[in-house]
Amino acid sequence: MMGGYSTLATLMGAYPEVGIFRRFGALNTRNLLYLQAEVTSLEKQLIDLEKADLESGHPDRSIYSCDWRTLAEPIEVVGRDETQWKLFLRLREKLYEYNTALLEQVQMSKLNLPNLRDLDFLVRYMKTPSMGNVYLLGPDSDIWENPDLPDLISLNPKQSDNWVSRAVTVVVAGWLHRFVGRIFKKPKDQKHMPHTVSYSYVGLERISRLLMTTVASTLPVVSIIVLYSVSNMSKRLGLMGLFTALFSLVLGLLTNGKPIEIFSATAAFAAVQVVFISTNKSS
Numbered sequence: 001m002m003g004g005y006s007t008l009a010t011l012m013g014a015y016p017e018v019g020i021f022r023r024f025g026a027l028n029t030r031n032l033l034y035l036q037a038e039v040t041s042l043e044k045q046l047i048d049l050e051k052a053d054l055e056s057g058h059p060d061r062s063i064y065s066c067d068w069r070t071l072a073e074p075i076e077v078v079g080r081d082e083t084q085w086k087l088f089l090r091l092r093e094k095l096y097e098y099n100t101a102l103l104e105q106v107q108m109s110k111l112n113l114p115n116l117r118d119l120d121f122l123v124r125y126m127k128t129p130s131m132g133n134v135y136l137l138g139p140d141s142d143i144w145e146n147p148d149l150p151d152l153i154s155l156n157p158k159q160s161d162n163w164v165s166r167a168v169t170v171v172v173a174g175w176l177h178r179f180v181g182r183i184f185k186k187p188k189d190q191k192h193m194p195h196t197v198s199y200s201y202v203g204l205e206r207i208s209r210l211l212m213t214t215v216a217s218t219l220p221v222v223s224i225i226v227l228y229s230v231s232n233m234s235k236r237l238g239l240m241g242l243f244t245a246l247f248s249l250v251l252g253l254l255t256n257g258k259p260i261e262i263f264s265a266t267a268a269f270a271a272v273q274v275v276f277i278s279t280n281k282s283s
Helices: 005-014 025-054 061-066 068-072 083-107 118-125 164-185 199-230 233-254 261-283
Strands: 021-024 153-154
Touching: 005 118, 021 118, 025 083, 061 068, 068 083, 164 261, 199 233, 199 261, 233 261
Parallel strands: none
Antiparallel strands: 021 153
Protein backbone atom coordinates (compact mmCIF):
# COMPACT_ATOMS: atom_id res chain seq x y z
CA MET A 1 0.00 0.00 0.00
CA MET A 2 1.36 3.39 -0.99
CA GLY A 3 1.71 5.99 1.75
CA GLY A 4 1.41 9.77 1.63
CA TYR A 5 1.52 12.78 3.92
CA SER A 6 -0.21 10.89 6.74
CA THR A 7 2.43 8.14 6.75
CA LEU A 8 5.22 10.71 6.65
CA ALA A 9 3.65 12.76 9.45
CA THR A 10 3.26 9.67 11.63
CA LEU A 11 6.97 8.86 11.28
CA MET A 12 8.12 12.44 11.89
CA GLY A 13 5.82 12.81 14.89
CA ALA A 14 7.24 9.69 16.51
CA TYR A 15 10.87 10.40 15.58
CA PRO A 16 11.52 14.18 15.49
CA GLU A 17 15.10 13.66 14.29
CA VAL A 18 13.71 12.75 10.86
CA GLY A 19 11.32 15.70 10.97
CA ILE A 20 13.27 17.46 8.24
CA PHE A 21 11.84 20.52 6.52
CA ARG A 22 12.91 23.41 4.31
CA ARG A 23 13.57 26.72 5.99
CA PHE A 24 12.87 28.65 2.75
CA GLY A 25 15.70 31.00 3.64
CA ALA A 26 15.68 33.00 0.40
CA LEU A 27 11.90 33.45 0.38
CA ASN A 28 11.77 34.45 4.03
CA THR A 29 14.57 36.94 3.46
CA ARG A 30 12.79 38.35 0.42
CA ASN A 31 9.65 38.72 2.50
CA LEU A 32 11.67 40.66 5.10
CA LEU A 33 13.10 42.92 2.41
CA TYR A 34 9.63 43.69 1.03
CA LEU A 35 8.25 44.35 4.50
CA GLN A 36 11.22 46.58 5.27
CA ALA A 37 10.55 48.55 2.08
CA GLU A 38 6.85 48.93 2.95
CA VAL A 39 7.61 50.10 6.49
CA THR A 40 10.22 52.56 5.19
CA SER A 41 7.73 53.98 2.69
CA LEU A 42 5.03 54.40 5.35
CA GLU A 43 7.58 55.97 7.69
CA LYS A 44 8.47 58.59 5.08
CA GLN A 45 4.77 59.35 4.47
CA LEU A 46 4.24 59.74 8.21
CA ILE A 47 7.14 62.15 8.57
CA ASP A 48 5.80 64.26 5.69
CA LEU A 49 2.30 64.30 7.21
CA GLU A 50 3.61 65.25 10.63
CA LYS A 51 5.45 68.19 9.11
CA ALA A 52 2.41 69.26 7.07
CA ASP A 53 0.07 69.10 10.10
CA LEU A 54 2.54 70.99 12.29
CA GLU A 55 2.85 73.80 9.73
CA SER A 56 -0.86 73.89 8.82
CA GLY A 57 -1.78 76.63 11.26
CA HIS A 58 -4.93 74.73 12.24
CA PRO A 59 -5.52 74.82 16.03
CA ASP A 60 -5.97 71.05 16.24
CA ARG A 61 -3.63 69.71 13.54
CA SER A 62 -0.74 71.88 14.72
CA ILE A 63 -0.73 70.16 18.13
CA TYR A 64 -0.97 66.58 16.88
CA SER A 65 2.71 66.03 17.75
CA CYS A 66 2.15 66.82 21.44
CA ASP A 67 -1.49 65.80 22.08
CA TRP A 68 -2.35 62.19 21.38
CA ARG A 69 -6.05 62.62 22.18
CA THR A 70 -6.46 65.37 19.62
CA LEU A 71 -4.61 63.24 17.06
CA ALA A 72 -6.49 59.99 17.66
CA GLU A 73 -10.07 60.90 18.60
CA PRO A 74 -12.35 61.51 15.59
CA ILE A 75 -14.20 64.82 16.02
CA GLU A 76 -16.19 66.62 13.35
CA VAL A 77 -14.21 69.86 13.12
CA VAL A 78 -13.79 71.93 10.00
CA GLY A 79 -10.25 71.64 8.66
CA ARG A 80 -9.36 68.71 10.85
CA ASP A 81 -7.54 65.85 9.11
CA GLU A 82 -7.32 62.30 10.46
CA THR A 83 -4.96 61.09 7.75
CA GLN A 84 -1.91 61.08 10.02
CA TRP A 85 -3.50 58.80 12.63
CA LYS A 86 -4.96 56.44 10.05
CA LEU A 87 -1.56 56.22 8.40
CA PHE A 88 0.07 55.45 11.73
CA LEU A 89 -2.44 52.64 12.36
CA ARG A 90 -1.48 51.13 9.00
CA LEU A 91 2.18 51.54 9.92
CA ARG A 92 1.59 49.84 13.30
CA GLU A 93 0.10 46.77 11.61
CA LYS A 94 2.88 46.59 9.04
CA LEU A 95 5.52 47.13 11.72
CA TYR A 96 4.09 44.29 13.80
CA GLU A 97 4.12 42.04 10.73
CA TYR A 98 7.74 43.02 10.03
CA ASN A 99 8.89 42.47 13.63
CA THR A 100 7.17 39.09 13.81
CA ALA A 101 8.74 37.93 10.54
CA LEU A 102 12.15 39.22 11.64
CA LEU A 103 12.06 37.38 14.98
CA GLU A 104 10.83 34.21 13.31
CA GLN A 105 13.71 34.42 10.84
CA VAL A 106 16.17 34.85 13.73
CA GLN A 107 14.74 31.78 15.45
CA MET A 108 14.86 29.69 12.28
CA SER A 109 18.44 30.70 11.59
CA LYS A 110 19.39 29.10 14.91
CA LEU A 111 17.90 25.72 13.98
CA ASN A 112 20.43 23.04 13.10
CA LEU A 113 20.95 21.25 9.83
CA PRO A 114 19.71 17.66 9.79
CA ASN A 115 21.98 14.73 10.46
CA LEU A 116 22.88 13.33 7.03
CA ARG A 117 22.31 9.79 8.31
CA ASP A 118 18.76 10.75 9.34
CA LEU A 119 18.17 12.35 5.94
CA ASP A 120 19.42 9.20 4.21
CA PHE A 121 17.13 7.05 6.34
CA LEU A 122 14.14 9.27 5.53
CA VAL A 123 14.76 8.89 1.79
CA ARG A 124 15.13 5.11 2.08
CA TYR A 125 12.01 4.93 4.26
CA MET A 126 9.99 6.74 1.60
CA LYS A 127 11.30 4.69 -1.33
CA THR A 128 11.29 1.20 0.24
CA PRO A 129 8.00 -0.70 -0.29
CA SER A 130 8.45 -2.74 2.90
CA MET A 131 8.90 0.42 4.99
CA GLY A 132 7.01 3.66 4.36
CA ASN A 133 6.53 3.39 0.61
CA VAL A 134 5.74 7.11 0.50
CA TYR A 135 5.29 8.78 -2.87
CA LEU A 136 4.33 12.44 -3.10
CA LEU A 137 3.05 13.69 -6.42
CA GLY A 138 3.50 17.43 -6.07
CA PRO A 139 6.55 19.70 -6.53
CA ASP A 140 7.61 18.85 -2.97
CA SER A 141 8.19 15.20 -3.89
CA ASP A 142 11.99 15.53 -4.23
CA ILE A 143 12.72 17.85 -1.29
CA TRP A 144 14.57 15.08 0.57
CA GLU A 145 15.93 13.05 -2.35
CA ASN A 146 17.51 16.05 -4.11
CA PRO A 147 17.91 18.43 -1.19
CA ASP A 148 19.30 21.92 -0.94
CA LEU A 149 21.16 20.98 2.24
CA PRO A 150 21.82 24.52 3.61
CA ASP A 151 18.08 25.18 3.34
CA LEU A 152 17.06 22.16 5.44
CA ILE A 153 16.37 22.10 9.17
CA SER A 154 15.59 19.28 11.58
CA LEU A 155 13.20 19.39 14.50
CA ASN A 156 15.58 17.45 16.73
CA PRO A 157 18.89 16.64 15.02
CA LYS A 158 21.02 14.04 16.78
CA GLN A 159 24.45 15.60 16.61
CA SER A 160 27.55 14.45 18.43
CA ASP A 161 29.94 16.89 20.05
CA ASN A 162 32.46 16.73 17.20
CA TRP A 163 32.96 15.17 13.79
CA VAL A 164 35.18 12.38 15.13
CA SER A 165 32.50 11.34 17.60
CA ARG A 166 29.89 11.39 14.82
CA ALA A 167 32.09 9.24 12.58
CA VAL A 168 32.78 6.74 15.36
CA THR A 169 29.07 6.55 16.18
CA VAL A 170 28.26 5.72 12.56
CA VAL A 171 30.98 3.05 12.45
CA VAL A 172 29.84 1.57 15.78
CA ALA A 173 26.24 1.39 14.55
CA GLY A 174 27.34 -0.36 11.35
CA TRP A 175 29.49 -2.92 13.15
CA LEU A 176 26.93 -3.50 15.87
CA HIS A 177 24.20 -4.26 13.37
CA ARG A 178 26.43 -6.33 11.05
CA PHE A 179 27.76 -8.69 13.70
CA VAL A 180 25.07 -8.65 16.40
CA GLY A 181 21.96 -6.66 15.63
CA ARG A 182 20.79 -8.35 12.46
CA ILE A 183 20.84 -11.70 14.28
CA PHE A 184 19.47 -10.89 17.71
CA LYS A 185 17.70 -7.53 17.38
CA LYS A 186 14.15 -7.40 16.03
CA PRO A 187 12.08 -4.44 14.83
CA LYS A 188 10.23 -2.91 17.78
CA ASP A 189 8.10 -0.26 16.11
CA GLN A 190 6.16 -1.91 13.29
CA LYS A 191 3.67 0.96 13.21
CA HIS A 192 6.07 3.80 12.51
CA MET A 193 9.13 1.98 11.15
CA PRO A 194 8.17 -1.47 9.81
CA HIS A 195 11.02 -3.88 9.05
CA THR A 196 13.48 -1.45 10.62
CA VAL A 197 15.87 -2.09 13.50
CA SER A 198 16.66 0.94 15.64
CA TYR A 199 19.47 1.55 18.10
CA SER A 200 19.60 3.93 21.04
CA TYR A 201 21.53 7.02 20.01
CA VAL A 202 22.56 7.57 23.64
CA GLY A 203 23.94 4.04 23.81
CA LEU A 204 25.89 4.44 20.57
CA GLU A 205 27.24 7.77 21.76
CA ARG A 206 28.32 6.18 25.04
CA ILE A 207 30.18 3.40 23.19
CA SER A 208 31.91 5.90 20.88
CA ARG A 209 32.96 8.04 23.85
CA LEU A 210 34.33 4.95 25.59
CA LEU A 211 36.39 4.00 22.54
CA MET A 212 37.75 7.51 22.08
CA THR A 213 38.58 7.85 25.79
CA THR A 214 40.44 4.55 25.68
CA VAL A 215 42.47 5.67 22.66
CA ALA A 216 43.26 9.05 24.20
CA SER A 217 44.23 7.62 27.58
CA THR A 218 46.73 5.14 26.09
CA LEU A 219 48.75 7.92 24.45
CA PRO A 220 50.65 8.96 27.64
CA VAL A 221 51.49 5.31 28.38
CA VAL A 222 52.68 4.73 24.81
CA SER A 223 54.86 7.83 24.94
CA ILE A 224 56.57 6.70 28.17
CA ILE A 225 57.20 3.21 26.74
CA VAL A 226 58.71 4.64 23.55
CA LEU A 227 60.85 7.17 25.43
CA TYR A 228 62.08 4.44 27.76
CA SER A 229 63.17 2.27 24.84
CA VAL A 230 65.18 5.10 23.23
CA SER A 231 68.53 5.90 24.81
CA ASN A 232 69.68 8.72 22.53
CA MET A 233 68.78 12.05 24.17
CA SER A 234 68.32 13.93 20.87
CA LYS A 235 65.88 11.31 19.65
CA ARG A 236 64.08 11.40 22.98
CA LEU A 237 63.59 15.15 22.75
CA GLY A 238 62.35 14.83 19.19
CA LEU A 239 59.89 12.10 20.19
CA MET A 240 58.74 14.17 23.14
CA GLY A 241 57.90 17.04 20.80
CA LEU A 242 56.10 14.64 18.45
CA PHE A 243 54.03 13.07 21.25
CA THR A 244 53.20 16.48 22.69
CA ALA A 245 51.91 17.72 19.32
CA LEU A 246 49.99 14.46 18.82
CA PHE A 247 48.46 14.75 22.30
CA SER A 248 47.31 18.30 21.57
CA LEU A 249 45.85 17.20 18.21
CA VAL A 250 43.95 14.32 19.81
CA LEU A 251 42.48 16.63 22.46
CA GLY A 252 41.41 19.09 19.79
CA LEU A 253 39.73 16.38 17.70
CA LEU A 254 38.12 14.27 20.41
CA THR A 255 36.99 16.92 22.86
CA ASN A 256 35.23 20.27 22.91
CA GLY A 257 37.80 21.76 25.25
CA LYS A 258 38.63 25.45 25.06
CA PRO A 259 42.07 26.42 23.74
CA ILE A 260 43.27 27.33 27.24
CA GLU A 261 42.11 23.94 28.57
CA ILE A 262 43.87 22.05 25.77
CA PHE A 263 47.00 24.15 26.32
CA SER A 264 46.99 23.40 30.07
CA ALA A 265 46.54 19.65 29.53
CA THR A 266 49.27 19.61 26.86
CA ALA A 267 51.65 21.51 29.14
CA ALA A 268 51.02 18.99 31.94
CA PHE A 269 51.61 16.11 29.51
CA ALA A 270 54.87 17.66 28.34
CA ALA A 271 55.94 18.21 31.95
CA VAL A 272 55.40 14.52 32.73
CA GLN A 273 57.62 13.56 29.79
CA VAL A 274 60.31 16.03 30.87
CA VAL A 275 60.31 14.59 34.39
CA PHE A 276 60.54 11.06 33.03
CA ILE A 277 63.42 11.92 30.69
CA SER A 278 65.39 13.76 33.38
CA THR A 279 64.81 11.03 35.97
CA ASN A 280 65.67 8.26 33.53
CA LYS A 281 68.84 10.09 32.47
CA SER A 282 70.03 10.53 36.06
CA SER A 283 69.43 6.87 36.82
